[in-house]
Amino acid sequence: MNSAIELLAPRYDIAWYPWAVQYFFMIALSYASLWLAAPALVFGKSSWLPTARLALLACLTTTLVAPVALLADLHQPLRFWHFYAYANGHSWMSVGSLILPLYVVGVIVLAWLAWRPALQANRQAPGLKGLLARWLSLGEAPTPRALVVLVGLATLALSTGIMLYTGAEVAIVKARPLWHTVWLPPMFVATGAIAASGLILVLNRVSGLCDASVVGQILRVMLGACLAAGLVAGSWFLDGINAHVGSVAAAMESVRDSAEWRSTAIWGGLTGLVLFGAVLFLLTRPAARRPALFAWAWLLGLAALHVGWMFRWVVLMDVQTVARHSAGFHHYGIPAGSSGILGIVGTFGLWLAAILLVDLFVPWRQASQGGSAADASPAAPEHPDVEGALRHG
Amino acid sequence: MDPIRRSLLGQLARLSAGAAMVPLSSVASAGINQQPPRREGDPRKRYGMLIDLRQCIGCQACTVSCHIENAAPLGSFRTTVSQYEVAHQETGEVATFMLPRLCNHCENPACVPVCPVEATYQRQDGIVVVDSDRCVGCAYCVNACPYDARFINERTQTADKCTFCAHRLEAGLLPACVESCVGGARSIGDMRDPDSQISRMIAEHRDELMVLQPEKNTLPQVFYLGMDERFVTRPDAEPVALDVLDSHGKEMGYEFGH
Numbered sequence: 001m002n003s004a005i006e007l008l009a010p011r012y013d014i015a016w017y018p019w020a021v022q023y024f025f026m027i028a029l030s031y032a033s034l035w036l037a038a039p040a041l042v043f044g045k046s047s048w049l050p051t052a053r054l055a056l057l058a059c060l061t062t063t064l065v066a067p068v069a070l071l072a073d074l075h076q077p078l079r080f081w082h083f084y085a086y087a088n089g090h091s092w093m094s095v096g097s098l099i100l101p102l103y104v105v106g107v108i109v110l111a112w113l114a115w116r117p118a119l120q121a122n123r124q125a126p127g128l129k130g131l132l133a134r135w136l137s138l139g140e141a142p143t144p145r146a147l148v149v150l151v152g153l154a155t156l157a158l159s160t161g162i163m164l165y166t167g168a169e170v171a172i173v174k175a176r177p178l179w180h181t182v183w184l185p186p187m188f189v190a191t192g193a194i195a196a197s198g199l200i201l202v203l204n205r206v207s208g209l210c211d212a213s214v215v216g217q218i219l220r221v222m223l224g225a226c227l228a229a230g231l232v233a234g235s236w237f238l239d240g241i242n243a244h245v246g247s248v249a250a251a252m253e254s255v256r257d258s259a260e261w262r263s264t265a266i267w268g269g270l271t272g273l274v275l276f277g278a279v280l281f282l283l284t285r286p287a288a289r290r291p292a293l294f295a296w297a298w299l300l301g302l303a304a305l306h307v308g309w310m311f312r313w314v315v316l317m318d319v320q321t322v323a324r325h326s327a328g329f330h331h332y333g334i335p336a337g338s339s340g341i342l343g344i345v346g347t348f349g350l351w352l353a354a355i356l357l358v359d360l361f362v363p364w365r366q367a368s369q370g371g372s373a374a375d376a377s378p379a380a381p382e383h384p385d386v387e388g389a390l391r392h393g
Numbered sequence: 394m395d396p397i398r399r400s401l402l403g404q405l406a407r408l409s410a411g412a413a414m415v416p417l418s419s420v421a422s423a424g425i426n427q428q429p430p431r432r433e434g435d436p437r438k439r440y441g442m443l444i445d446l447r448q449c450i451g452c453q454a455c456t457v458s459c460h461i462e463n464a465a466p467l468g469s470f471r472t473t474v475s476q477y478e479v480a481h482q483e484t485g486e487v488a489t490f491m492l493p494r495l496c497n498h499c500e501n502p503a504c505v506p507v508c509p510v511e512a513t514y515q516r517q518d519g520i521v522v523v524d525s526d527r528c529v530g531c532a533y534c535v536n537a538c539p540y541d542a543r544f545i546n547e548r549t550q551t552a553d554k555c556t557f558c559a560h561r562l563e564a565g566l567l568p569a570c571v572e573s574c575v576g577g578a579r580s581i582g583d584m585r586d587p588d589s590q591i592s593r594m595i596a597e598h599r600d601e602l603m604v605l606q607p608e609k610n611t612l613p614q615v616f617y618l619g620m621d622e623r624f625v626t627r628p629d630a631e632p633v634a635l636d637v638l639d640s641h642g643k644e645m646g647y648e649f650g651h
Contacts (some may be wrong), residue, residue: 003480004623004630007489008451010470012541015532075530075550082529086510090429093533094509172426174503174609175539246608254627324541325494325605326475328632 006327014320014332017339019073022347024312026066027166028192029199031159033058034107036196036221041114041369042152044145050211051218053367054203058196060111061354063104069347070100072338092172096165103162106155111367112136113148118366120373132361142372149369163189170315177251178319183236187311190232193225194275195308201301209365215294219279222304226276233272254322258329264314268307275303426506434516438583439614440557441519443594443602444493446619448576451476451491455570455579462558462569469544471495471555472570477630479621492624493579495570496521496542496555497605497613504534504543504554513552518583519614520559525551539609557581584614594618 033055039045040052071077083097120140122133167185174180197218204214240248255261278300282293321330334340358364368375451474459465459472472495479490498521505515512527513534523534528551535543535552546553558568562581566572571579582591595602595616603620604613623629 003482004490004628005478006475006628006630006633007478008474008476009633010473010541011468013544015535015545073531075532075545076528079527079529082510082512082527086512086527088429088506088509088511090425090427090506091509091533092425093507093531095425097509168425169533172507173537174611175537320536323627323632324539325627326541326633327628327630 009326012323012326012330014317014330016316016320017073018313018317018334018344019069019339019347020316021309021312022069022344023066023073024166024188024316025195025309026062026069026347026351027162028188028308028312029196030059030062030066030107031103031162032189032192032196033062033200034110034155034159035193036200036218037114038152038156041110041367042149042156044149044369047213048217049368050209051200051214053365054200054207054209054214055196056111056114056367057207057355057358057364058199058203059107061351061358063107064354065347065351067100067104068350069343072343092165092169096162096169099158099161099165103155103158106151106158110148110151110155113143113151113370114367115362115364116143117368117371117373117375118363121366122363123373129361133363136362140373143370145370147370163192174247175324176319176322177247177254178322179315180247181236181239181251183232183239183248184315187229187232187236190225190229191308191311194222194229194304197222197225198301198304198308201298202305205298205301207359207365210295212291212294215297216283216290219283219294219297219300222300223276223279223283226272226279229272230276233269260329261318264318268310268314271303271307271310275300275307278303428501428506429511429514431515431517433514434518434520436517437585438518439585440498440562440581441584441591441595441614441616442495442498442557442571443580443591443616443618445576445578445580445594446491446493446617448574448578449474449491449493450576451489452575454573454575455493458569458573459555459558462561463556465553466547469546469553471542471553477624477628490621490624492617493570494540494542494605495615496538496557497540497611497615498555498557500612500614501610503537503539503609503611507533507537509533516559520557521554522556522559523552523554525549525553528552539606539611540613 037052037055037059039048041056071080074080083094087098088094116137119133119137122130123137123140124130125133164185167188170179170188171181171184200218201215204211204218236248240252243249282290282297282300285293317332321332323330334344336342338346453474456470456473460470463471465471472493475492475494477490477492478487480487498515498519500519502515502521505513505521508514509531510527510529512525512529513521513523515521525546530545530550530552532545532552535545538554543552543554545551558566558570561568568579568581571581580591580594582589584592584595586592598618602616602618603622603625604616606626607613608626
């Protein structure tokens with residue numbers, strides 16, 4: 001029926017704005033970095049402690065910023081309390097609105113417990129830093145290790161709820177075949193793990209830590225995440241071309257003739273392959289050459305963040321431009337205002353501010369699995385001044 | 394693709410992590426995303442609409458009268474009539490196909506269970522409505538509806554949609570689109586009343602009636618008579634030229650400018 005021309009149809013606007021991309025990106029960084037902080041902070045593997053410290057910084061800051069973006073995507077943000085006054089257990093979004101605050105509290109408490117010994121060690125520091133350390137550390141009693149483990153385990157459990165609900169919320173939407181697949185939730189998690197690994201590589205560089213053991217551990221995680229993402233994407237594709245799953249076949253059909261979608265798919269596939277290849281290359285170099293090469297791993301980190309963010313942009317924004325009952329594609333130009341560019345830049349700005357505030361006032365570099373102030377040396381010698389640390393990083 | 398390769402690829406797909414995902418999908422389909430109980434409205438009635446496409450001339454009187462009756466913002470529509478130019482496959486003869494669209498007030502509406510605050514709900518008479526005082530404007534329902542029947546009203550910043558003009562039905566009036574239809578193409582009524590016009594028409598044309606996107610399992614309650622089955626799903630057509638510019642570089646196809 002390609003001899004038909006659609007003469008008259010309304011232009012349908014997109015319903016979820018780039019705020020949604022920002023939320024899905026931030027919350028994925030959050031839960032994935034929580035799992036990277038877990039080996040040391042929850043399961044007590046001390047070789048992972050440097051990674052865990054960076055991961056906890058990433059986790060706390062993204063956890064604080066993500067709900068802001070989520071709230072902003074509501075057209076009536078001040079009615080957020082309706083989520084609790086009129087909760088609807090039939091809706092994944094409602095289920096998520098119950099899990100999310102618990103998760104946010106869990107992450108904040110975990111970070112506080114992990115940072116508390118170092119804060120206690122800083123109680124005598126001069127100025128605002130000491131004042132905040134005295135105020136935030138809430139007394140001098142040691143932090144029980146078991147409590148860190150317990151809160152950590154509870155937060156990890158809640159994080160799986162976040163993974164499940166953010167994926168299911170989108171995947172149950174039958175109206176959009178590109179969303180309606182069981183492969184979407186695991187793909188969100190896999191690309192989230194890629195992006196969080198990338199973020200830790202970048203933080204490892206800009207914080208000045210430049211710890212090679214962190215790079216080695218994170219590159220292995222990234223390799224696994226790339227493999228998982230490749231497996232999921234491949235399975236989705238095979239499901240579609242074999243028409244095993246009607247929805248996936250319909251999804252591929254809906255974008256088959258679009259040059260833009262073809263180039264998006266090629267770009268995504270190539271970026272993933274190049275990332276995977278580069279990580280594999282770095283990991284298979286002889287030990288002697290690794291330090292020199294690992295110093296450049298932060299570039300892969302940027303590429304990984306790109307993969308994580310672009311996947312969410314394509315899934316949440318571009319899919320909304322695929323017409324559902326009219327022909328072709330709807331045009332979407334990113335507006336300059338708060339529902340577009342300003343919102344994207346603003347979220348990242350807020351996030352940067354959160355990272356800088358934590359870096360200024362909290363001795364996050366000495367996070368530990370509980371203990372007392374005596375276990376944590378005062379921050380001063382290792383961390384002379386924040387600006388310097390950032391500059392030489 | 395040859396059958397052997399196809400089956401090999403199929404095996405590969407099954408061997409991959411697919412099995413691990415099965416419990417996840419069964420969780421997603423049980424309990425959560427089921428229809429919440431209906432509320433309000435007359436439980437003895439079930440409203441539905443039948444559109445006789447043979448009577449539609451594409452005049453858009455329904456679009457205009459709905460717009461005036463329900464004060465939708467410019468550029469957003471609770472009902473509209475899509476128009477297609479279709480060439481006969483053999484003779485090349487050209488004809489216009491008109492397709493009035495509105496909320497289907499589905500028996501299994503995809504938009505209702507997703508609402509996180511139950512602001513959108515189905516009345517016991519089948520009409521799907523939105524409580525705009527409760528709606529948080531998350532736009533989940535807008536994305537969940539396969540028929541593009543919902544939009545965010547830019548004035549109220551809440552979800553908006555066709556209500557079958559429930560306020561008019563309650564006053565004993567016909568919906569604006571039905572009343573203004575010059576060809577009498579639209580019929581609305583109580584499908585539980587065997588003597589209503591719609592019940593009689595459904596009985597008479599049962600085998601010829603079609604609904605939009607039946608594969609979505611939403612069970613639409615707007616029935617089309619004289620429908621071309623190629624338009625039941627997303628039409629394979631040249632998209633509408635919304636970006637045609639006049640000699641001054643201004644859009645001609647779209648006048649409300651976003």
